[in-house]
Amino acid sequence: MADEEAAREQVVRAADELFYTKGVQAVGMDAVRTAAGVSLKRIYSLFSSKDELVVAVLRHRTAVWDDGIASASERATTARARLLAIFDFLDGWFREPDFRGCAFINTHGELSATSQAVADAVREQKRTFQEYVARLVAELDGPPELAPQIAILAEGAQTTAAIAGTPDAARYARDAVETLLDAKVPASV
Amino acid sequence: MADEEAAREQVVRAADELFYTKGVQAVGMDAVRTAAGVSLKRIYSLFSSKDELVVAVLRHRTAVWDDGIASASERATTARARLLAIFDFLDGWFREPDFRGCAFINTHGELSATSQAVADAVREQKRTFQEYVARLVAELDGPPELAPQIAILAEGAQTTAAIAGTPDAARYARDAVETLLDAKVPASV
């Protein structure tokens, strides 16, 4: 555990899994220590507080999410297919047995009132996603307001799937996106 | 404070405001006691645990939500108008200065992993809302899959507005609903 970067990743990975499964406030730093196999002193030399660790975990989640979206849209050749691939990605995710909703939404609900840094990290991730959607909509020459509508469907699908405990929302949202695209992007392939 | 029902309501009201503003786990029972003006002993004679109080608060929120939806759709004469009225209601809500997202979604993200009762209460409320939407869609002779799509837009609008801190999502979602209705309910007025 000599390498600082390796220790950071070890801690973030362990904290990510614990926070996502049980919620941030339900997990003590002792549990993170045990799961990561890194001493508390070391953890606090890497992250100045639990809050900072939460932000680091959110940034890690952002990278995982971006990778997932990217690899899901890899096979898609058109912007329209890449938009729909988002919802295929969600469908697969919702079916994973340990799916428990969007970590950003959950953490926001739990901590945004207490921690500005957490609220900012969540907002930043959502903004990045919206920009990604907006870029694809622009490629299709679709109207700009279509992008937030698709993003809202993605957000709603995540919360709905988490609360209902079923993956159906992905398909419903995907169908709605197709309807919106058909209606607002007439020239789409 | 003799009347039991009055004391219950006093406690639930105070807890609701505190939980919604700061999150459930960030609020201690002492703070509820102070805000409600009801002794801890009394609170614990009315609710056997904090968990049960949380469930009571969620039920109270359900009633408030139902009232809001009902009064928003009062002026609407058609099922289509009542569906759109949901998003006008959301728009007004998002503009309130102390709007902090959907209490059900927030509480679910915070506690569903720890408390089955809380998870059930949240799921129940969402199910009721989806049934309300489904009834309106059926009135329009729209396809059944339109209902969950509209519900997903409502959920997504709430989380997006909460995280972004702007009320725009209500209008975007409303426009999307109109597009979906136009595409899928051709005979609508």
Add this chain to the structure above:
DNA sequence: TACAGTAGAGAACGAACGTTCTCCGCGCAA
């Protein structure tokens, strides 16, 4: 071999939590 310096492990700290307990004061029967 002896010693200085560093880093890890986890005990310890003060605060705050959910919950329970003890005390006090009031209303009422005799």
Add this chain to the structure above:
DNA sequence: TTGCGCGGAGAACGTTCGTTCTCTACTGTA
């Protein structure tokens, strides 16, 4: 007036939290 029972207030309990501190063991140098 006296004794009794009930309910409210909030002190107190055991636990757990985030964070810090202390002690130990090991490394590299002379």
